[in-house]
Amino acid sequence: MLRLVLVLLGLSLASCVFLVEEDDSPRPVQPVTPVQPAPPVPGPGSFTYRCSGGTLVVNYLDGTTLRLFYDGAFQELRLVRRSPTLLYSGGAYTWEWTGSRGTLTARGQVVLSNCAF
Numbered sequence: 001m002l003r004l005v006l007v008l009l010g011l012s013l014a015s016c017v018f019l020v021e022e023d024d025s026p027r028p029v030q031p032v033t034p035v036q037p038a039p040p041v042p043g044p045g046s047f048t049y050r051c052s053g054g055t056l057v058v059n060y061l062d063g064t065t066l067r068l069f070y071d072g073a074f075q076e077l078r079l080v081r082r083s084p085t086l087l088y089s090g091g092a093y094t095w096e097w098t099g100s101r102g103t104l105t106a107r108g109q110v111v112l113s114n115c116a117f
Contacts, residue, residue: 049102051115056104058095066095071106 046059059067064079066088077090086097094105102115 047117049112049115049117051102051104051112053112056102056112056115058102068093068095068104070104070111 044060044062046057049056049058056068056070061067065076067074067076069075070093075090075093077088077093077095079086080089081087085099088095088097092107096103096105100116102112103110104112104115
């Protein structure tokens with residue numbers, strides 16, 4: 001009886017050793033491509049940005065539309081791009097938001113830059 005127990009124990013240990021040896025083989029490594037998340041869409045709500053060149057108040061109406069006051073009138077811009085930065089555009093104006101900094105462009109010229117809360 002003792003001999004049978006030792007034989008079974010020996011077979012059990014042999015199979016464990018076999019499994020451990022099998023796990024030591026090198027495994028292929030899959031490359032990981034990092035994904036740059038899009039910055040969060042602000043709003044709805046009104047935000048005051050301090051910029052190089054002045055102060056800008058932006059009223060985010062919903063997830064796709066904002067209104068800002070510039071050049072003596074309200075400008076309404078729509079979200080046209082989400083990644084890698086948010087880009088709102090309307091007429092001659094664009095507002096680009098990185099998630100921490102913004103830039104206002106009027107007629108192709110940067111008029112306010114480095115805008116932050």
